[in-house]
Amino acid sequence: MAVAGTASDVAVDLDVLGALLRADGVGAVAPFSAVRVGRGQSNLTYLVEDAAGSRWIVRRPPRGHLLDSAHDVLREHRILSALQGTGVPVPAVVGRYVDDGLAETPVVVMEHVDGLVVDRPEVAAATDTALRAALGPSLARTLAAVHEVDVEAVGLADLASHAPYAARQLKRWSRQWDASRTRELPALERLTELLRRRMPEQHELTLVHGDFHIRNVIADPATGDLRAVLDWELSTLGDPLADIGSLLAYWPEAGDPPTGLFAASTLPGFADRRAMADTYLAASGRDAADLDYWHVLGLWKIAVISEGVLRRALDDPRNAADGGPPEPGFVDSLVDRAWATARAAGLDT
Template sequence: MGEPGVDAAAVRRALVGLGREPVGELTLHRVGLGQSNLTYRVTDERAGVWVLRRPPLGELLESAHDVLREARVLTALAGTGVPVPQVFGVLEPGAVGADAAPAFVMSWVDGTVVDRMSVARDLAAGDRRALALSLVRTLAEVHRVDLGATGLDGLATRRPYAPRQLRRWSAQWESSRTTALPEVDALTERLHAALPDEHETTLVHGDFHLRNVITSADRVVAVLDWELSTLGHPLADLGSLLAYWAEPGEQGLDDFLPSTLEGFPSRAEMVAEYAAASGRDVSDIGFWHALGLWKLAIIAQGVLRRATDDPRNRATEGTPTTEGIAAVVTRAMAVADELGTAPSTAGTSPARHRGIRT
C-alpha cells in the first residue's frame, strides 16, 4: 500500500524532470514526526535517495505550510554558515499526487533526528550538552545570514515582528481552536501590553528546536522545516527554542522532554551561550519566551485540528493533546507573571518590560 499524498509513478516522473534518473522501482516512506508539511524518503533500487516535501492533506489555513517558501530559503542558504540540505528543484502543483499540492525535492542528509525520548536517552551525557550548545550556535548562524547577499532581503516586511506575530497567530487560533481556552486570549492581551522595542531585523527560522534539525553525535549537521521562516527579530527564535526547552518538573505538549535529561543545559545556560555566540543583548528574552510558548500552543492546536479533521496527517506518535496545550499556556502565563505584564485596558499605553525568566 502506498503512502497517502504521493504517487510513486508521479514522483518518478518528477525526479526524471529534475535530472535525477532513478533506477528501478521507487519506494516512498513517510519519515519524521512532523505533522505540518509531510516528508517522504524516496529510494530507488540502486541506493539513490531523495527527500520529498509537500503540504499536509485536506483543507489548510491560509498562508500555512508554504513549501515553496521553504524551498526558496533552503536554496538561498546554500554556501552560508547555516547547514541545510541541497534543493534539487520545485515541482508543479499536482506533480506528485492526486491533489493540486506543490512540492519540492531535496537531498537526504545522513544523521539522527532527536525526536523521541529513546533517541535522547541513547545520547551520552557529554554529547547532550555539546549538542544543545551546537544547537544554539547554529541559531546564531541563522541570524548572521547576509540578507542582501542571499537574496532574502525581500522575503518579508521589516515592520516590527512581535505585532505581526500576534496578528497572524491570533487569526490562526480563531481558525483552528477546537475547545474553549480563555487563557490564550488573556495571554494575547498581556503580550500586546508588553511589546518590546525592536531595533534589528534578521532571517528568522520560525520554529527552531531539536526535532527540526539533523544531528551527528554532538553537533547539528542540517536545519530543516523552514516553512515559517521570515524576516523578524532574532530573539523570537531563541524564545521559541526556550518554549520547547522544558526543565525538570515541567510538562510539555507530550512526553517528549529531552532537555529534562541529565547533561542537557538549563534555559539560562542556553541563553548565555546564544549571547556569547551572537554578541547580542538578550535582556528582552522574557517577552520572546512568553511569545514562543503562546505561539507553540497555537501551532499545536493547528496540528491537533488537522489530525482530527484528516487522520492521514497524524504521525505515528507525538500528536499534541488538549491537556498538553493547556499546560504550555499555563507555562506561558507563568513567564508573563515573572515579567509583570498585565492585560491592557482602554486609555492606557502599552508598558515596556525587560527581563528574563529561565
C-alpha cells in the first residue's frame, strides 16, 4: 500500500539521501519522490524513486518520543546484512546512515523487491484459492528456514541474551506496557501473571524474527513462494516456537470471534492454524510441546504492541499508518482471545 504525501510528510530529506547514496557509489539521480508504504504502524517506511526510475525502501523510527530499545533500524540493518546468502529471503541492504541533515534518527536503505504483499482485504480477495493454499505453507516453511540459520556462522551469536526467552519477553513487553498504556486493563495484567506462572523450559536457542506474519513478507504472485521477509526490528535470539506461536496469533480462521486482526487467512483456500503448525513442525523437525503457551504469549504481545501504536498516534498523529491506529477495543478483543486460547489449552489451571 502506497500513501502519497507532501514533502513535509516525508520524514527524511530526499536531497541529502541522494547525496549519501551517491557518496556510497549508488547511482541516484535527482529529483527524488517518496511515498509512505505498508500498513505497519511502527517504523516509518518509504518507497523512494529517483529520476531514472531506480527504487529503494527507506526506513526510520517514528517521530516523537521512543521507548528504550524500540524501533532500532540499525539493529535491523545488521540482521539483514548477516542473512544475505542464507536460505532466508531478505532484501539486499544498500546503506545505513546517521546524519542530522537526513533525519533526526538513523535511516536504513534497502533494495525494493517486487512481488505480492497481502496487506489489505482487497488484495487478499483478489487472490485465487490455489495461491491462498500455497501462501500459508510457504510462510511456515520460510519460518523454519529462519530457525535453521547458524547464528555463530553469520555473526549473530551476540545479537541478544541467551537467557530463557519467555522470561525476557515478559519482562520487555511488560515494561513497554507500563510505558505506553493509555488506560488500566486488569484482564491483561492477569494474563501477564498467568504467562509468568506457566513459563516453559527452554530447550534451544535460535534466531527468531519476532513479528512474522503475512503482511511482513513479499511473495511470488504466481507460486506463493516468499521473495523477501521484512520488518526484522524485533528479531532476537530465543525459542523458535515463539515465532510459530506469533504466526498463529496473527492467523485468524473462519469461525473465530472478531478481534480486528487482519483477516485474510479466513478466506476460503487459506490453511487453518493446525495445518500451519503441522507444516512448520514437519519442516523444522520440532514437536508441538509448549506451542499453545507461545500462541497465547503471541496474542498478549500483539495486544501490548497495539497499545503502543495507539499511544504513538495519540502523541503524534503523523505516526499513524494508512487506516489509522488501532482502537482500544482491538486491544481488549486480543486479550479476550488470548484468555480463550489459554483456557482451551488448559493453561489457566
